[in-house]
Amino acid sequence: MDADMxxxxxxxxxxxxAIYKDILARxxxxTVNVQHNVSIVGRSGVEHQVDVYWEFKQAGITHRVLIECKNYASNLTLEKARNFFAVVHDIGNCVGIIVTKTGYQSGAAAFCKHYGLALKLLRKPTERDWEGRIREIHIKMTPRVPVSNETHPIVCCLCLRPASEDQEVRLKNSSEQNPNLVHASPSMRFLGKDGQPITEELRLWIPRxxxxxxxEDGGPYKKSLELTDHYISANLGNGIELVQVIxxxxxxxxxTLPSNEVVLNATETVSAILKDFESGEWEHVHSAK
Incomplete structure (x- = not known):
């Protein structure tokens, strides 16, 4: 085998x-570690190389899954199926799976079916694979958004509850000196009782x-929200302190913004499919990264 092959x-x-990791996660x-290129000693004492392997315990018994990968351009032969069956038999308490790109000779398929070896096809999808399946989805989007510009800015006024009479006096005096104190800025984040942020910045939080x-298009519209355990930090004359926002x-x-169409083409995003050889059914779709 040359370097490229x-x-x-x-x-x-x-x-x-990667595909069997995805399948198990789905x-x-x-908790199962799907490994690549594992050496396992069989009951005969002979060491076998396994392309993909994982194991799990059920009812106190260790079950093993062995996968033989054949990146062949032609159908898998009976000889290759027999060789892999010998490995599965020698290791014992395991399930054997053969994965290839093209297919299996009739003798190999009959042999594997009789001895319980699962046969899978892993390859790029062909035109025939797409028959009866959706290949393209056209999505027409007409965004309707809150306006945020100089003519029509989003204005967010805060309703504050002082924690004491002293804070109330200082809050009133500070608000008279700075009327914008009760208006929220785009970068402001609401804080919890411990002073740590509990929301994203208001430029992101408000539109949600x-x-x-x-x-309908236009406005102005008004939306009021009650809040619990939300605070802002402010300097009311005695340094930074928390003020509750109710x-x-x-x-x-x-x-309403202009409409646009998005086309989702599955043929451009699907890099490989895993099919059961006998049923021909898709078992997993692998997306292109």
Whole structure:
């Protein structure tokens, strides 16, 4: 085997490993370590190289899964199937799977079916594979968004609750000197009682609170929200301190943006499929990275 063929074979084995990791994760089995290129000593004392391997325990018995990867351009022969069956038999308490790109000779398929070896096809999808399946999805999007510009800015007023009479006096005096104290800035984040941020910046948080789909273009519209255990930090004359926010009043306008169409083409995103050889059913789709 030359260097290029060897590299392609290793790449095929790693793809198989990645796909079975995905399958196990999808089925909620995240504790199994799917390994590549493992050496296992059989009951005969002979050491066997296994392309992809994982094991698990059930009812106190260790079960092993062995996968033989054949990156062949032609159908797998009976000889190769027999060789892998010998490995599975020697290791024992295991399930054997053969993965290849093209297919299996009739003798190899009959042999594997009789002895319980699973046959899989792992390859790029062909035109025939797409028959009866959706290849393209056209999505027309018409965004309706809250307006944020100089003419129609989003205004968010804060409803504050002083923690004491002393803080109330200082808050009143500070608000008279700085009327913007009760207006939220885009980079502001609400804090918890411990002074740590509990929301994202308001430029991101506010739009998520507005259901603009219910509104026609224009405005102004108003949205009030009650808050619990939300605070801001402010300097009211005695240094930075927390002030409780019990609600916000948001004033905003709505605008509908031009429509655009997005085309999702599965043939461009699917790099490989795993199929059962006997049934021909897709078992897993591997997305291109």
């Amino acid at each position: 060897y590299a392609e074979a290793i790449e095929y084995e790693l793809l198989t490993q 089925e909620g089995v995240n 609170q507005l259901n603009v789909l219910e509104r 609600g916000v009043l948001i004033e905003y306008y709505v605008e």
